[in-house]
Amino acid sequence: MVLSATNEDVSLHAVEDTAAVVLPDPLTVEGVPFRRSNAGKFSGGLAAASHSDMFKHPDLNHKPLSKRWDHRLSAESKSRQATQLKELAKYLSKPGMLSLGGGLPSSEYFPFEEIDVKVPALDVGNHEEITMQIGKHDVREGKSAYDLSIALNYGQGSGSAQMIRWVVEHTEIVHNPPYRDWGCTLTPGSTCATEHLYRMFLEKGDYVISEEFTFATAVETSGPLGCRFIGVRMDDEGMIPSALDELLTTWDPISRGARKPFLVYTVPSGQNPSGATMGLERRKEFYKIAQKHDLIILEDEPYYFLQMQPYVGSDHPSPPAPKTHKEFLDSLVPSLLSMDVDGRIVRLDSFSKVLSPGSRTGWITASAQLIERFTRHNEVSVQHPSGISQIILHRLLDETWGHGGYLDWLIHLRMSYTERRNVLMKACEEHLPKEIASWTPPAAGMFHWIKLEAEKHPMFGKKSVKEIEDEILETAVQEGVLVVPGSYFKSEARKPLEARELYVRANFASAEFEQMTEATRRLGVALRKSFGLKE
Incomplete structure (x- = not known):
């Protein structure tokens, strides 16, 4: 039995018939200022040491601790030690400390005094712009929590304290991980993070x-x-x-020539290339299999916030935009992180698809043990994302838009991508030959995955499926349209394509509407030519 009474600050959950505990609500956009004001003075100076627990709810004892993952870490990862020079940063927070110890150059010799950046106003729908002014000494002058004298210098392997605070709050607002000792660390984008994580967990073979x-x-x-x-x-x-489950249950290390795998890489929302999105029940089932086989899951989610309005057909208007932040967040399929009671999910987030790929800034969320190992790798490789990227993102997300403004921007993107998806769906319905082409309208992401009936190609049985795919690509190029062959994304590239595996991928994220429609018409012409169909 669960009895709940909620107000702005607490929920009351009955644990048994005679006892109850008061649990804190998940952090909300409106609760961030209150949380910060109760946390005391923010310390984010030069190369400031920070960790996620500084910015999370102070009492998470009602949540379980994550599992330990020593048995999953690679020999390389286990061998990493804390960087001694970075460790000294913890002493800089001591009041009155004068440092002659670090290897930091003086900001006085940085030839950057101020950066002005124009961005959309909080009300993104009105297309107005505001200018963010970022100065060298904004902290000293009381204008900001972050300035160029800090951002342009060396920092910690976890990223700046300012951005760590923001991503921790964002993660708690959106996902509220159900175990206690989770944390975040910044990355120079998800590709770099993926390489780090492979090296953390995998051995050769x-x-x-x-x-x-x-x-x-x-x-x-x-x-x-x-x-x-x-x-x-x-x-x-x-x-x-x-x-x-079948793959892992029947795994034979001798015939496979490798130990039973335990690392899963997946893109649950708007999957690249297929555009597939796991529903809630699928994610729950997937997580149970992960528990059964003790898996670590890399939840790569660059398209999570590009979940679109439901597709209702090209002749019907899409449902209206979410009216509130809560309505928007409730409309998202819950993440694997949000149901992870074990700490077996390593979630990769990125600004690449929602703000800018060139920012090369993202973050991972994982158990404290795994965050510590990942940070040790950062310290002796990338160190941290570009300081210029970090300070521009912080000034936008924290001090200009705030958490609420960022969600407003994501709602704007949701509706924009919905419109783009719908334009491409209409073009496909009008121009592609349905006797050999089929598809499921994507619910998230940037990609449309079109299945082609290989058996209906005139050369099926005479040519391999890969040769048929090559011929389709060549015909499309001759007609002036480029799509990506499905085999480019085959996880086991050495295996021959099967008849069921003939696909092409189209991107609806960047082309102008008229270009998308014309490109789809040209694709239709190419497919008819390749399959010998009449116009």
């Missing part, structure tokens, strides 16, 4: 599990490390949990 079609760079990153991918059957909702 290991397999990584993914969908049978997956992000090509994730596969290519593993090769030089001596690792391989193995694909799991998928459907319109992505990886099929029963197929994953």
Whole structure:
């Protein structure tokens, strides 16, 4: 039995008939100022040491601790030690400390005094712009919590304290991980983070599990490390949990030439290339299989906030935009992180698809143990994302828009991508030959995955499916349209394409509406030519 009484600050949950405990509500956008005011003076000076617990709810004792993952860490990761010079930063927070110890150059010799950046106003729908002014000494002058004298100098492997505070709050607002000792650390984008994580968990010869079609760079990153991918059957909702279970239950290390795999790479929302999005029940089932086989899951989610309005057909208007932040957040499929009671999810977030790929800034969320290991790797490699990127993002997300303004921006993107998706769906319905082409309208992301009936090609049986795919690409190029062949995303590239695996991927994120429609018409012409169909 669960009895709940909620107000702005607490929830009352009955634990048994005679006892009750008061639990804090998940952090909300409105609760951030109150949280910060109660936290005391913010310390984010030069190369300031910080960690996620500084910015989370102070009492999470009602949540369990994560599992330990010593048995999953690679020998390389276990061998990493704290960087001694970075460790000294913890003493800089002591009042009155004068430092002659670090290797930091003086900001007085940085030839950057001020950066002005124009951005959309909080009300993104009115297309007005405001200018963010970022100065060298804004902290000293009481104008900001972050300035160029800090951002342009060396920092910690976790990223700046200012951005760590923001991403921790954002993660708590959106996902509220259900275990106690989670944390965040910044990354120079998810591709770099993926390479770090492979090295944290994998030994040479290991397999990584993914969908049978997956992000090509994730596969290519593993090769030089001596690792391989193995694909799991998928459907319109992505990886099929029963197929994953069968793969692992029947795994034979001798015939496979490798130990049973435990690392899964997946893009649950708007999967690249298929556009598939796992529903809530699929995610729950997937997580149970992960528990059964003690898996670590890399939840790569660059498209999470590009979940669109439901597709209701090209002749009907899409449902109206969410009216409140809560309505928007409630409309999102809950993340795997939000149901992770064990700390087995490593979530990769990125600003690349919602703000700017060139910012090269993202973050991971994982158990404190894994965050510590990841940070040790950062310290002796990338160190942290660009300071210029960090301070521009902080000034925008924290001091200009705030958490609420960022959610407003994401709602704006949701509706914009919905319109783009709908334009492409209409073009496909009008121009593609349905006797050989089929698709499921994507619910998230940037990609449209079009299945082609290989058996209906005039050369089927005489040519391989890969040769048919090559011929389709060549015909499309001759007609002046470029789409990506599905085989480019096959997780096990050495395996021959099967008849059921003939696909092309189209991107609806960047082309003008008229260009999308014309490109789809040209694709239709190319497909008819290739398959010998009449106009």
